Amino acid sequence: MSELTTRAGALDAADELAGVRKQFVLDEVVYLDGNSLGALPANVPGRVEDVVLRQWGRMRIRSWDESGWWTAPERIGDKIAPLVGAAPGQIVVGDSTSVNVFKALVAAVRMADADRDEILVDATTFPTDGYIAESAARMTGRTLQPVTPAEVPGALSDRTAAVLLNHVDYRSGRLHDLPSLTAAVHAAGAVAVWDLCHSAGALPVGLDEHGVDLAVGCTYKYLNGGPGSPAYLYVRRELQDRFDSPLPGWNSHAEPFGMRPAFEPASGALRGRVGTPDILSMLALEAALEVWDGVRIEAVRAKSLALTDFFLECVAAYVPEGRVESVTPVAHSERGSQVALRCDDAGDVMKRLIERGVVGDFRHPDVLRFGFTPLYVGFADVERAARVLCEVLR
Amino acid sequence: MSELTTRAGALDAADELAGVRKQFVLDEVVYLDGNSLGALPANVPGRVEDVVLRQWGRMRIRSWDESGWWTAPERIGDKIAPLVGAAPGQIVVGDSTSVNVFKALVAAVRMADADRDEILVDATTFPTDGYIAESAARMTGRTLQPVTPAEVPGALSDRTAAVLLNHVDYRSGRLHDLPSLTAAVHAAGAVAVWDLCHSAGALPVGLDEHGVDLAVGCTYKYLNGGPGSPAYLYVRRELQDRFDSPLPGWNSHAEPFGMRPAFEPASGALRGRVGTPDILSMLALEAALEVWDGVRIEAVRAKSLALTDFFLECVAAYVPEGRVESVTPVAHSERGSQVALRCDDAGDVMKRLIERGVVGDFRHPDVLRFGFTPLYVGFADVERAARVLCEVLR
Known part of the structure; x- marks a missing residue:
C-alpha cells in the first residue's frame, strides 16, 4: 500500500x-463528472413516483393547489437560497440557464441608466452565455464587448450598463473574484450579473453579502437536480421592483388567474417566472435538495x-x-x-x-x-x- | 333508465x-379537465422510473448519448408532428409555451419586410400570449394591435409584420378558421403564428396543408404530457433558414460541443432549441405520446x-x-x-x-x-x- x-x-x-455519500445512488465507478451531471440522490425515485402516480395520476388538476405545484418555483428557490448566500424571497426556479441569462441581462440593462450603451461579457464564458448576451445586446440596442474577467476593471466605464460574468470558468476551473469584481462593476455604476453554474453547491457564493444584483445558475451539476433540471434566477430584493422582464408570462402576473388582458407584474422574485412550471423536473429537484439538510x-x-x-x-x-x-x-x-x-x-x-x-x-x-x-x-x-x-x- | x-x-x-381509455390511469371521477391537465397515461410511471433509476442513476452522464437524451427535443417533435399535420423535421420540444411564443413572434417579425411595423394579436387570447406579444413588439420596435380573430382580415395591411392567433379560444371553446385566416395573413404579406394549445390532440390542425408559418403549443392538455410538460415550436421547412431566434442558446448552435465563441445557427428545426433540455419531463411526454399509436x-x-x-x-x-x-x-x-x-x-x-x-x-x-x-x-x-x-x- x-x-x-x-x-x-x-x-x-x-x-x-463522508456520511452524505450514502444518500446517493452510486456504484464502483469513480464519478468525477458531477460538475456536468450530478449523481442521483436516493430519495428522488420515490418522490418522483409519488408525483407521477398520486399527485398527477390520482389528484390530477387538484394538485396545482393541494400538492403545492403552483408555488414550487419560489418554494424551491428558497431551498437553494442558503446554498448561495441569499435570504428567502429572491430566487425562483424555472426555465433553462440560457433563458434565465436572457431575462437577467435584459432586465439588468433596463435597470441601468438609459444612456449606458455597452454590455460587458466574460469572453471565456460557457458559450451559451455569450450567444444569449449577444441577443440581449441586439434587442436592447446595446453593444456587446467580450473581455476576460481580469480585463473587466479596465473595461468598465460610464458607458457600461451591465456585466455578465461566470463565477467559475467551466473549462479551467478558475474561480473569479466575485466580491471585488462586483464592487468594481458597482463603482462604475453598472449592474452585475453572475452565472453560478459551476460554483453553486461547491463553494460559498455570498450573493447577499457581496451585493450581487442578478444571478442565474443551473441545478443539475453540484445541486444534483437531474438531467436538464430547471435553472434559477436571483433578483436582489432592492431591485425587484425594477425587474422588467423580457419574458412577462402569465406566471409573473400580479393576478395570474385574473386572466386580464393587461400585464401587471407580480411583486418580488415572482417577476422572474414565465410560463407554467415544469412540475416533474421541479419536484425531483426539490427532493434532490434535501441532501443538503444539515x-x-x-x-x-x-x-x-x-x-x-x-x-x-x-x-x-x-x-x-x-x-x-x-x-x-x-x-x-x-x-x-x-x-x-x-x-x-x-x-x-x-x-x-x-x-x-x-x-x-x-x-x-x-x-x-x-x-x-x-x-x-x-x-x-x-x-x-x-x-x-x-x-x-x- | x-x-x-x-x-x-x-x-x-x-x-x-373506447379501447384507448384503458391506456390511462382513471377512476370513478368524470374527468372533464383534460383541456387543462391531461390524465396520466398508464405507461408513463414505468418509463419515468427507468429514466430516473437506470438512465440517470446508473448510466449518468453517458445517457446524453446512449439513452438518446441529446436528440430528444427533435425526436419527440417528430412524434407530435403527425398529430398537427406536419411532416418530420419541423418541430422541436422544449421550454414553456410562453417562451416559445416569444421565439416564434420575434422570429416572425424578423422574417417580415423590415418596414412592416405592426404585430396583430388575438385580443381574446389566453393572456400570456398577449403579454409576451407585447414584449416581442417592444423589443423589435413594432406596435402591437389587439384585435379579435374576426377583425383580423380588416386589420391586415402592408404594415402588418406578423399575426399571432389562437386556434381555439381557451374560454369559449370557439374554433377559429385557421385555413382562411392564414390565407388572409399571407395575402397581406405577413407571417402567421398559431397557438395550438387548445386544439392539438383534439382535432386535425393541418399545419403543412394550410401553409402555417410558425406554431407553438403546450403538451399537457390533450397530449397528456404531465403537469407543465415542455411545449413545442413548429417552424415551416421553407422558413427554417430564415428563423432568427431571440434565444440562441448553445443547443441551437451548428456545433454545440465545439464550444465556439461565435454563434452559428444549426440548420432545420434545431434552431428553435435553446438550453439543455429538461429530460425527465421530456421523456415522460415521449411515453405519453405512445397512446396515439394507431x-x-x-x-x-x-x-x-x-x-x-x-x-x-x-x-x-x-x-x-x-x-x-x-x-x-x-x-x-x-x-x-x-x-x-x-x-x-x-x-x-x-x-x-x-x-x-x-x-x-x-x-x-x-x-x-x-x-x-x-x-x-x-x-x-x-x-x-x-x-x-x-x-x-x-
Whole structure:
C-alpha cells in the first residue's frame, strides 16, 4: 500500500461529509463528472413516483393547489437560497440557464441608466452565455464587448450598463473574484450579473453579502437536480421592483388567474417566472435538495479544496512529468471544485479512463476535466482516479 | 333508465376509440379537465422510473448519448408532428409555451419586410400570449394591435409584420378558421403564428396543408404530457433558414460541443432549441405520446364533436331553461373540444360539481368549462356530468 493510499484512508476517516455519500445512488465507478451531471440522490425515485402516480395520476388538476405545484418555483428557490448566500424571497426556479441569462441581462440593462450603451461579457464564458448576451445586446440596442474577467476593471466605464460574468470558468476551473469584481462593476455604476453554474453547491457564493444584483445558475451539476433540471434566477430584493422582464408570462402576473388582458407584474422574485412550471423536473429537484439538510457549505468548500489538492498531489506523484499540465489555478482563492488537465490526446485518454471506471469529461480540444463533488466523492476515489490516469497514460 | 342513458350506452358501444381509455390511469371521477391537465397515461410511471433509476442513476452522464437524451427535443417533435399535420423535421420540444411564443413572434417579425411595423394579436387570447406579444413588439420596435380573430382580415395591411392567433379560444371553446385566416395573413404579406394549445390532440390542425408559418403549443392538455410538460415550436421547412431566434442558446448552435465563441445557427428545426433540455419531463411526454399509436386524429375529432353535441343535448334535457347559457358555438366548424357554460355562480357550482366527482374548471368570472378528451371520456361520463350538473343547480 502506497503512502498516498494510506493518506486517502486517513482523510476519508476524518471526513465530516463522508456520511452524505450514502444518500446517493452510486456504484464502483469513480464519478468525477458531477460538475456536468450530478449523481442521483436516493430519495428522488420515490418522490418522483409519488408525483407521477398520486399527485398527477390520482389528484390530477387538484394538485396545482393541494400538492403545492403552483408555488414550487419560489418554494424551491428558497431551498437553494442558503446554498448561495441569499435570504428567502429572491430566487425562483424555472426555465433553462440560457433563458434565465436572457431575462437577467435584459432586465439588468433596463435597470441601468438609459444612456449606458455597452454590455460587458466574460469572453471565456460557457458559450451559451455569450450567444444569449449577444441577443440581449441586439434587442436592447446595446453593444456587446467580450473581455476576460481580469480585463473587466479596465473595461468598465460610464458607458457600461451591465456585466455578465461566470463565477467559475467551466473549462479551467478558475474561480473569479466575485466580491471585488462586483464592487468594481458597482463603482462604475453598472449592474452585475453572475452565472453560478459551476460554483453553486461547491463553494460559498455570498450573493447577499457581496451585493450581487442578478444571478442565474443551473441545478443539475453540484445541486444534483437531474438531467436538464430547471435553472434559477436571483433578483436582489432592492431591485425587484425594477425587474422588467423580457419574458412577462402569465406566471409573473400580479393576478395570474385574473386572466386580464393587461400585464401587471407580480411583486418580488415572482417577476422572474414565465410560463407554467415544469412540475416533474421541479419536484425531483426539490427532493434532490434535501441532501443538503444539515450540510454546511463551508465544510463542502474545505473538502472540495482538500480533494483537488490531493488529486493534484497524486497526479504529480503518479503521472510521468510533462505528460499532462494542470490549467487549474494552484491558489485556493482562484480554484473552483474541478481540476482541468491539458493533454494532447485528451479525447482518447478520457475514453479509456471511462472504460476503466473513472468518469470525467473531455472539453474540446485538449482538456481532461475532473469534477469533485464533496457530497459523494472521497479521497480513496481521488487516489484511484490518479492511479488509473497514470496507467492509461503509460 | 332514461332515454339519454340508453343512448349513451349505445354510443359507447359503437365508439372506435373506447379501447384507448384503458391506456390511462382513471377512476370513478368524470374527468372533464383534460383541456387543462391531461390524465396520466398508464405507461408513463414505468418509463419515468427507468429514466430516473437506470438512465440517470446508473448510466449518468453517458445517457446524453446512449439513452438518446441529446436528440430528444427533435425526436419527440417528430412524434407530435403527425398529430398537427406536419411532416418530420419541423418541430422541436422544449421550454414553456410562453417562451416559445416569444421565439416564434420575434422570429416572425424578423422574417417580415423590415418596414412592416405592426404585430396583430388575438385580443381574446389566453393572456400570456398577449403579454409576451407585447414584449416581442417592444423589443423589435413594432406596435402591437389587439384585435379579435374576426377583425383580423380588416386589420391586415402592408404594415402588418406578423399575426399571432389562437386556434381555439381557451374560454369559449370557439374554433377559429385557421385555413382562411392564414390565407388572409399571407395575402397581406405577413407571417402567421398559431397557438395550438387548445386544439392539438383534439382535432386535425393541418399545419403543412394550410401553409402555417410558425406554431407553438403546450403538451399537457390533450397530449397528456404531465403537469407543465415542455411545449413545442413548429417552424415551416421553407422558413427554417430564415428563423432568427431571440434565444440562441448553445443547443441551437451548428456545433454545440465545439464550444465556439461565435454563434452559428444549426440548420432545420434545431434552431428553435435553446438550453439543455429538461429530460425527465421530456421523456415522460415521449411515453405519453405512445397512446396515439394507431389513433386517427379524424376519429378523435368525430368523437369530440359527438361528445360535445351529446353534452349540450343532455344539459338541455336536464337543466332548467335559462339556468345556464352555452357560449360555445353550435356549428361544428366553430367548435373545439370543450363546452363553456355561463352561469352566475359558476365558481361555487364548479366547487360542488367537483365534490360530486365531476371535474371541470371555472374561468373567471362566470364560466363553467368542460373539456372532452376523446381518448378517455365516454358518453356515459357525459350523461352523468350533465345529470350531476342539474342536481347541483337545483
